[in-house]
Amino acid sequence: MKRYAVYLLLVALGIGPGIRLSASDAGQIEGTISAPKPTEAVVYVEKVPGTYEAQKVKVDQQNKVFMPYVLPVVQGTTVEFHNSDTLQHNVFGVGDDEFDLGNWTKGIVREHTFNKPGEVTLLCNVHQEMEATVLVLQNPYFVQPDSDGKFRITDVPAGEYVIKAWYRGKTKKQTVQVPASGSVAANF
Numbered sequence: 168m169k170r171y172a173v174y175l176l177l178v179a180l181g182i183g184p185g186i187r188l189s190a191s192d193a194g195q196i197e198g199t200i201s202a203p204k205p206t207e208a209v210v211y212v213e214k215v216p217g218t219y220e221a222q223k224v225k226v227d228q229q230n231k232v233f234m235p236y237v238l239p240v241v242q243g244t245t246v247e248f249h250n251s252d253t254l255q256h257n258v259f260g261v262g263d264d265e266f267d268l269g270n271w272t273k274g275i276v277r278e279h280t281f282n283k284p285g286e287v288t289l290l291c292n293v294h295q296e297m298e299a300t301v302l303v304l305q306n307p308y309f310v311q312p313d314s315d316g317k318f319r320i321t322d323v324p325a326g327e328y329v330i331k332a333w334y335r336g337k338t339k340k341q342t343v344q345v346p347a348s349g350s351v352a353a354n355f
């Protein structure tokens with residue numbers, strides 16, 4: 168009898184609040200960005216109150232190309248830099264965060280944690296043609312559009328936000344009102 172009462176209490180605590188949160192407090196931002204290569208753009212919410220879990224993300228160097236070419240991350244994310252080539256690469260960053268990981272070859276992984284928000288250009292001092300961008304963002308409400316330029320940012324807490332579309336170093340912005348359910352349109 169006692170055990171059954173505890174079970175009922177857990178059900179009430181566990182399921183009740185979950186349903187309410189997901190059903191009525193968050194909306195979506197969806198739209199289209201017009202750009203020559205929309206998959207290389209990033210659409211993001213500038214600031215959403217709260218602190219967010221850092222991620223661990225991988226960047227590879229293949230055939231003298233950084234993969235991916237554009238990498239949006241949450242502030243505090245550690246990026247593992249791999250080298251899949253049989254030659255030496257170097258990774259250094261310039262811009263809002265500056266670092267130099269030195270030179271290394273295949274099989275070795277080096278890391279950098281991106282704690283400063285902003286835009287960081289990745290370069291290799293061995294191969295001048297190698298370049299990539301890391302966008303260090305305050306929150307995880309960001310997305311990269313598909314090849315048609317369409318994007319959708321989901322589960323955004325209801326409220327008014329500035330959203331930004333970054334493409335090749337340039338940023339456009341607009342203000343949206345995210346509803347408690349459903350979606351708001353934003354086109355760039």
Ligand SMILES: [Cu+2]
Pocket residue numbers: 231255256257291292293294297
């Ligand atoms: Cu290189």
